[in-house]
Amino acid sequence: MLHRILKSTFIIISLMTLVFSSHVWAEETYKIGGLFSVTGRASFLGDPEKKSMEMVVDMINKNGGIDGRMLEAVIYDTEGDPTKAVMGVSKLINKDQVIAIIGPSTTPTTLAVLPFAEKSKTPIISCAAGNKITTPVNPWVFKTAQSDILAVSAIYEHMKKQNIKNIGILTVSDAFGESGRQQLEEQAASFGLTIVQADKFGGKDTDMTAQLTKIRKAEPDAIVCWGTNPGPAVIAKNIKQLDIKIPLYQSHGVASPKFIELAEEAADGIYLPTGKILVADLLPEDDIQKPVLAEYIKQYNEKYKVPVSGFGGYAYDAVNILAKALKGTGGDKEKLRQNIENMTNHTGVSGTFNFSPSEHNGLAPDAFVMVQIKNGTWELIK
Amino acid sequence: MQEFLQYLFSGMTNGAIYAVIAVGFSMLYNSTDLINFAHGEFVMLGALGLVTLWKTAGLPLPAAFILTVMGVAGAGLLFERLAIRTVSKPHPIVLVIITVGASIFLRGIAMLVWGKDSHSVPPFSQHNPIDIMGAKLLAQSVWIFCIVLSVVILLWFFYQKSLTGKAMQATAISKRAAWLTGIPAEKMVLLAFIMSTGMGAVAGIIIAPVTMCSYDMGTMLGLKGFCAAMLGGIGSLWGALIGGFLLGILEALGVGFFSSAIKDAIAFVLLLLILYFRPGGIIKSTDASRF
Numbered sequence: 297m298l299h300r301i302l303k304s305t306f307i308i309i310s311l312m313t314l315v316f317s318s319h320v321w322a323e324e325t326y327k328i329g330g331l332f333s334v335t336g337r338a339s340f341l342g343d344p345e346k347k348s349m350e351m352v353v354d355m356i357n358k359n360g361g362i363d364g365r366m367l368e369a370v371i372y373d374t375e376g377d378p379t380k381a382v383m384g385v386s387k388l389i390n391k392d393q394v395i396a397i398i399g400p401s402t403t404p405t406t407l408a409v410l411p412f413a414e415k416s417k418t419p420i421i422s423c424a425a426g427n428k429i430t431t432p433v434n435p436w437v438f439k440t441a442q443s444d445i446l447a448v449s450a451i452y453e454h455m456k457k458q459n460i461k462n463i464g465i466l467t468v469s470d471a472f473g474e475s476g477r478q479q480l481e482e483q484a485a486s487f488g489l490t491i492v493q494a495d496k497f498g499g500k501d502t503d504m505t506a507q508l509t510k511i512r513k514a515e516p517d518a519i520v521c522w523g524t525n526p527g528p529a530v531i532a533k534n535i536k537q538l539d540i541k542i543p544l545y546q547s548h549g550v551a552s553p554k555f556i557e558l559a560e561e562a563a564d565g566i567y568l569p570t571g572k573i574l575v576a577d578l579l580p581e582d583d584i585q586k587p588v589l590a591e592y593i594k595q596y597n598e599k600y601k602v603p604v605s606g607f608g609g610y611a612y613d614a615v616n617i618l619a620k621a622l623k624g625t626g627g628d629k630e631k632l633r634q635n636i637e638n639m640t641n642h643t644g645v646s647g648t649f650n651f652s653p654s655e656h657n658g659l660a661p662d663a664f665v666m667v668q669i670k671n672g673t674w675e676l677i678k
Numbered sequence: 679m680q681e682f683l684q685y686l687f688s689g690m691t692n693g694a695i696y697a698v699i700a701v702g703f704s705m706l707y708n709s710t711d712l713i714n715f716a717h718g719e720f721v722m723l724g725a726l727g728l729v730t731l732w733k734t735a736g737l738p739l740p741a742a743f744i745l746t747v748m749g750v751a752g753a754g755l756l757f758e759r760l761a762i763r764t765v766s767k768p769h770p771i772v773l774v775i776i777t778v779g780a781s782i783f784l785r786g787i788a789m790l791v792w793g794k795d796s797h798s799v800p801p802f803s804q805h806n807p808i809d810i811m812g813a814k815l816l817a818q819s820v821w822i823f824c825i826v827l828s829v830v831i832l833l834w835f836f837y838q839k840s841l842t843g844k845a846m847q848a849t850a851i852s853k854r855a856a857w858l859t860g861i862p863a864e865k866m867v868l869l870a871f872i873m874s875t876g877m878g879a880v881a882g883i884i885i886a887p888v889t890m891c892s893y894d895m896g897t898m899l900g901l902k903g904f905c906a907a908m909l910g911g912i913g914s915l916w917g918a919l920i921g922g923f924l925l926g927i928l929e930a931l932g933v934g935f936f937s938s939a940i941k942d943a944i945a946f947v948l949l950l951l952i953l954y955f956r957p958g959g960i961i962k963s964t965d966a967s968r969f
Contacts, residue, residue, distance in 0.1 A: 339794035500894075507933060510681070525795075530890060537807055
């Protein structure tokens with residue numbers, strides 16, 4: 297009995313110390329929240345994003361913080377699941393009382409948490425690509441990942457040069473694929489393209505030959521596949537197996553070395569739009585992003601000893617933008633929001649950001665370059 | 679015609695895999711009255727085991743195949759000994775929930791061991807696809823058909839001709855009566871676990887070159903296999919085979935002639951229909967009403 301009382305006393309005391317100490321911390325630091333899909337299917341996005349966020353926060357703190365106050369990152373794992381993202385956002389807002397949120401990593405999770413950020417008037421900088429996140433503009437919502445609008449324009453621009461007229465599209469049946477499909481359909485006409493066959497595939501499907509057969513029957517000049525790993529790699533393999541000889545375009549969702557590893561020889565010849573990070577060393581010297589990219593890649597490699605992926609940069613940019621906007625606000629969320637909205641000419645990893653009240657992504661089409669996979673590596677298309 | 683054949687090939691390849699998974703479900707259900715919802719995870723272990731042994735460790739394919747199946751069957755043995763046998767009041771619901779727990783546990787372990795990324799392995803042989811009236815039949819599909827057929831024939835012989843197989847069937851019909859006639863019923867249950875999880879591993883191995891392998895691939899495959907088993911009539915070997923192929927082919931035709939959005943819905947709509955109109959499945963197993 298005595299033992300039990302002692303034990304519970306101990307627990308209560310330690311809990312109180314915990315609560316007390318975190319209260320003291322809150323006075324001195326700026327708490328910023330992170331929501332990333334660190335595990336689960338979209339971990340290829342969330343994992344580098346979490347690492348990048350921690351890296352920038354460390355770096356800022358090492359250089360004396362912001363207006364003398366340190367940053368403290370509170371990061372929760374969404375597992376790529378909208379339900380868990382909503383739980384995470386409530387914790388960040390109510391329990392941790394963060395002043396801003398970076399993330400989530402994917403379009404479905406971002407769309408799920410938006411109402412909460414807006415209700416609590418907390419600025420949120422998403423790392424997801426979906427176009428629906430910032431159109432229509434929500435005053436509290438920003439994003440750093442290149443929109444699929446820009447990715448689709450980059451692909452269509454390239455197709456126009458190749459004299460392609462009819463295309464077949466194959467999109468994954470989740471929010472990323474839906475958003476991509478919508479853009480592909482909306483922009484096709486302005487580039488003189490006709491979508492002759494549109495099909496979908498499930499993110500966990502094991503074989504897409506049925507969909508591809510259907511597309512082949514419609515005789516398009518090229519196929520556009522819109523999805524994130526591993527589905528597009530299966531499609532690349534299936535296309536080789538079915539001996540379909542028309543060009544295959546993939547989305548920026550697979551722009552990582554992992555895709556080449558998964559698709560193996562089938563990756564050869566595939567075109568895709570990507571942020572410049574993937575081809576940083578191939579860029580011309582006068583590219584304004586080149587020094588930023590080099591700095592990010594160097595820091596990341598030194599700290600984590602793993603190669604960078606294109607996705608960590610979204611969080612890197614988001615934290616840097618937030619840090620810049622945080623200066624002089626004293627932690628006022630409305631001021632912080634206005635500072636982000638008025639930020640122009642911020643050169644980041646994903647492009648040059650020019651925010652405005654009507655533009656909360658701030659990137660221009662030059663944020664994307666087209667690459668082709670050749671002999672297991674990327675080649676820049678001029 | 680060319681399209682139809684291509685859909686058929688695609689459906690048969692997937693169907694063969696569903697069939698092996700369904701056979702694993704059926705076998706275990708037969709001997710233990712238990713639906714093992716962790717079965718899909720054993721499929722995943724088979725696929726990822728092959729990735730490690732064949733691609734990473736560089737063993738020859740037959741050795742990697744056999745070692746993977748043995749390893750996964752060993753995991754099945756441990757699963758039975760540690761999680762199922764130790765339950766003091768083995769009510770079916772309790773056991774089913776334990777298998778659900780085991781599936782989450784195995785997924786977590788696999789995520790730690792193999793990481794969160796997908797892995798891929800090359801096909802078993804580097805033959806070009808076979809051209810049949812313009813439709814392409816992949817060499818890997820031929821491998822899958824051959825392996826599935828030989829596994830099913832072997833199993834059939836085992837049940838019909840060998841004493842152990844007959845003892846297993848006897849245990850399935852009545853554990854107590856089998857025990858009275860001197861059949862070590864406990865051992866038969868253990869053997870059923872080993873064989874069922876081994877079948878799961880086979881499914882995982884043959885599907886590995888077709889798709890991408892990741893720690894969370896098992897859930898959907900397990901569900902599809904379960905649908906196939908229910909469709910054919912759970913407890914019946916031939917039922918599982920028919921259910922698997924039927925499901926695979928209907929899925930591919932559904933995608934081809936209607937919409938690719940309905941692919942996963944087909945399996946579950948079929949499952950509902952069959953449970954409503956013919957709960958015993960297409961081949962009505964004699965004792966499917968035991969639950």
